[in-house]
Amino acid sequence: xxxxxxxxxxxxxxxxxxxxxxxxxxxxxxxxxxxxxxxxxxxxxxxxxxxxxxxxxxxxxxxxxxxxxxxxxxxxxxxxxxxxxxxxxxxxxxxxxxxxxxxxxxxxxxxxxxxxxxxxxxxxxxxxxxxxxxxxxxxxxxxxxxxxxxxxxxxxxxxxxxxxxxxxxxxxxxxxxxxxxxxxxxxxxxxxxxxxxxxxxxxxxxxxxxxxxxxxxxxxxxxxxxxxxxxxxxxxxxxxxxxxxxxxxxxxxxxxxxxxxxxxxxxxxxxxxxxxxxxxxxxxxxxxxxxxxxxxxxxxxxxxxxxxxxxxxxxxxxxxxxxxxxxxxxxxxxxxxx
Amino acid sequence: xxxxxxxxxxxxxxxxxxxxxxxxxxxxxxxxxxxxxxxxxxxxxxxxxxxxxxxxxxxxxxxxxxxxxxxxxxxxxxxxxxxxxxxxxxxxxxxxxxxxxxxxxxxxxxxxxxxxxxxxxxxxxxxxxxxxxxxxxxxxxxxxxxxxxxxxxxxxxxxxxxxxxxxxxxxxxxxxxxxxxxxxxxxxxxxxxxxxxxxxxxxxxxxxxxxxxxxxxxxxxxxxxxxxxxxxxxxxxxxxxxxxxxxxxxxxxxxxxxxxxxxxxxxxxxxxxxxxxxxxxxxxxxxxxxxxxxxxxxxxxxxxxxxxxxxxx
Numbered sequence: 001x002x003x004x005x006x007x008x009x010x011x012x013x014x015x016x017x018x019x020x021x022x023x024x025x026x027x028x029x030x031x032x033x034x035x036x037x038x039x040x041x042x043x044x045x046x047x048x049x050x051x052x053x054x055x056x057x058x059x060x061x062x063x064x065x066x067x068x069x070x071x072x073x074x075x076x077x078x079x080x081x082x083x084x085x086x087x088x089x090x091x092x093x094x095x096x097x098x099x100x101x102x103x104x105x106x107x108x109x110x111x112x113x114x115x116x117x118x119x120x121x122x123x124x125x126x127x128x129x130x131x132x133x134x135x136x137x138x139x140x141x142x143x144x145x146x147x148x149x150x151x152x153x154x155x156x157x158x159x160x161x162x163x164x165x166x167x168x169x170x171x172x173x174x175x176x177x178x179x180x181x182x183x184x185x186x187x188x189x190x191x192x193x194x195x196x197x198x199x200x201x202x203x204x205x206x207x208x209x210x211x212x213x214x215x216x217x218x219x220x221x222x223x224x225x226x227x228x229x230x231x232x233x234x235x236x237x238x239x240x241x242x243x244x245x246x247x248x249x250x251x252x253x254x255x256x257x258x259x260x261x262x263x264x265x266x267x268x269x270x271x272x273x274x275x276x277x278x279x280x281x282x283x284x285x286x287x288x289x290x291x292x293x294x295x296x297x298x299x300x301x302x303x304x305x306x307x308x309x310x311x312x313x314x315x316x317x318x319x320x321x322x323x324x325x326x327x328x329x330x331x332x333x334x335x336x337x338x
Numbered sequence: 339x340x341x342x343x344x345x346x347x348x349x350x351x352x353x354x355x356x357x358x359x360x361x362x363x364x365x366x367x368x369x370x371x372x373x374x375x376x377x378x379x380x381x382x383x384x385x386x387x388x389x390x391x392x393x394x395x396x397x398x399x400x401x402x403x404x405x406x407x408x409x410x411x412x413x414x415x416x417x418x419x420x421x422x423x424x425x426x427x428x429x430x431x432x433x434x435x436x437x438x439x440x441x442x443x444x445x446x447x448x449x450x451x452x453x454x455x456x457x458x459x460x461x462x463x464x465x466x467x468x469x470x471x472x473x474x475x476x477x478x479x480x481x482x483x484x485x486x487x488x489x490x491x492x493x494x495x496x497x498x499x500x501x502x503x504x505x506x507x508x509x510x511x512x513x514x515x516x517x518x519x520x521x522x523x524x525x526x527x528x529x530x531x532x533x534x535x536x537x538x539x540x541x542x543x544x545x546x547x548x549x550x551x552x553x554x555x556x557x558x559x560x561x562x563x564x565x566x567x568x569x570x571x572x573x574x575x576x577x578x579x580x581x582x583x584x585x586x587x588x589x590x591x592x593x594x595x596x597x598x599x600x601x602x603x604x605x606x607x608x609x610x611x612x613x614x615x616x617x618x619x620x621x622x623x624x625x626x627x628x629x630x631x632x633x634x635x636x637x638x639x640x641x642x643x644x645x646x647x648x649x650x651x
Binding site: 053 | 549551552554555556557558559560561562565569570573574
């Protein structure tokens with residue numbers, strides 16, 4: 001079975017800017033795939049290449065085994081949920097959702113029926129006659145979703161679909177999107193700059209930087225085993241240890257990632273077990289984040305961030321001398337050579 | 339201490355005024371709106387009201403004096419054959435001029451809104467606005483020369499051995515004439531030229547507000563470019579087209595200079611008003627003729643609203 005989407009060494013240039021630079025990628029059918037990266041990293045251009053709004057300058061794209069180059073967007077079995085939803089302001093919600101069906105020549109009764117079902121699926125029953133301007137951001141997002149899904153696409157593309165929503169709504173929509181994808185079994189390709197969103201929703205994540213994919217893998221894989229400083233720092237946060245520091249604390253002589261939540265904060269003189277690494281230092285800053293408390297500790301000339309769950313009683317203040325302890329296995333050697 | 343010093347420094351009359359306006363924004367709005375409201379209320383609406391009043395008076399045929407007595411007899415005169423002809427002629431001219439302007443203006447406006455950036459955009463504005471900087475009369479006389487029998491068009495037709503199609507066109511009944519500058523075709527061409535900026539700019543403004551991702555969304559949902567044009571771009575540009583057509587239509591309805599200089603001797607509404615209030619001294623009938631374009635425009639806007647042209651606004 002061919003992959004839902006296949007990129008073979010695809011590049012897209014805008015003048016001197018290599019927006020997408022030699023991307024090779026397979027997205028399996030039924031996968032919830034996230035493209036994660038900072039702005040300008042090429043993830044959105046990749047999405048637009050799948051949708052057909054951009055054509056590759058080099059390389060080859062296949063959608064379900066069929067060549068996609070030269071095929072205009074209106075001849076592709078993919079639909080997009082746009083970042084700012086792009087709902088047509090001159091049409092009602094019902095007409096927006098039924099738009100694709102109307103274009104395909106589906107009869108009025110049938111498309112109204114399907115539009116109603118699609119709106120019910122996104123929990124907007126009874127909103128058919130409203131105008132997009134009368135809806136809240138979250139409701140517009142749902143309409144955009146219904147408008148794309150009603151066409152029965154083989155691949156659904158989502159361009160930062162939750163970016164404009166507030167935190168509560170975003171968390172709720174994340175769950176709903178995930179549930180919807182499970183239910184429909186359609187391939188979802190999801191672009192986001194929010195690593196939390198990518199990790200919590202996707203089956204696999206591709207991390208983009210400067211037009212290239214720097215790592216692809218399951219969320220746990222990219223989080224636990226980042227291959228480069230960029231990934232270690234962009235996905236979650238990380239203490240990056242230089243080769244010399246890593247080597248002197250039981251690691252390899254390579255750039256090394258150490259997650260703040262792997263570091264425990266203890267009083268000086270706490271005994272250290274085998275396979276554990278410790279370093280003594282002084283607390284420079286304490287940050288209270290509700291569920292966790294974050295310490296910034298200066299030890300042996302290096303600043304280390306440590307994150308401690310809130311239920312553990314916090315006994316330390318700024319200026320206290322503490323012992324930081326972490327398991328050796330928490331140190332992940334990276335491939336960077338700089 | 340420091341607070342007292344801060345207030346003391348702000349004791350000037352202007353400081354107090356700005357404090358007053360900032361704390362009472364409605365007062366500022368009222369003061370700002372007062373002069374224009376007075377202007378519109380007294381000068382504009384007032385004169386319109388005076389005009390309306392005049393239209394309900396009549397002219398004593400014997401003495402040539404205006405009879406200041408309420409009557410609808412002047413309105414009845416509108417339905418005389420000759421006057422109906424004037425109205426029909428003007429409305430037809432305005433209709434054709436408006437449709438032509440819309441067809442020519444749309445691609446220009448679309449290019450300007452979608453593709454022109456930087457210096458091409460500056461060039462666009464220059465090209466559209468520059469004709470408006472020169473005198474209206476100069477432009478019309480220039481056109482009279484261009485369209486005259488000895489003018490550049492005749493010369494060009496001769497040079498290209500295309501005199502016969504020009505003569506064929508001039509030989510057309512009603513719209514033809516002895517030369518382009520003495521025919522409805524000439525009047526029509528000059529009207530289209532003169533009013534086209536008023537059509538381009540509103541359409542361009544409307545199209546500027548159509549983000550590219552509406553067009554992408556439409557293509558994404560399966561619409562070919564032609565379908566996207568008619569289902570997304572055109573409906574969203576419609577308020578602009580209507581706004582532009584209000585200009586071109588009403589300006590053509592009321593103009594008397596263009597048909598006087600370029601055209602045959604048959605009157606349009608503007609010329610009728612000019613003649614009636616001037617040489618004929620028939621102010622009531624002139625007023626009635628002035629009411630005609632107002633009624634037509636009101637009807638036109640009402641129809642446009644009913645057809646949903648303003649739903650997007």
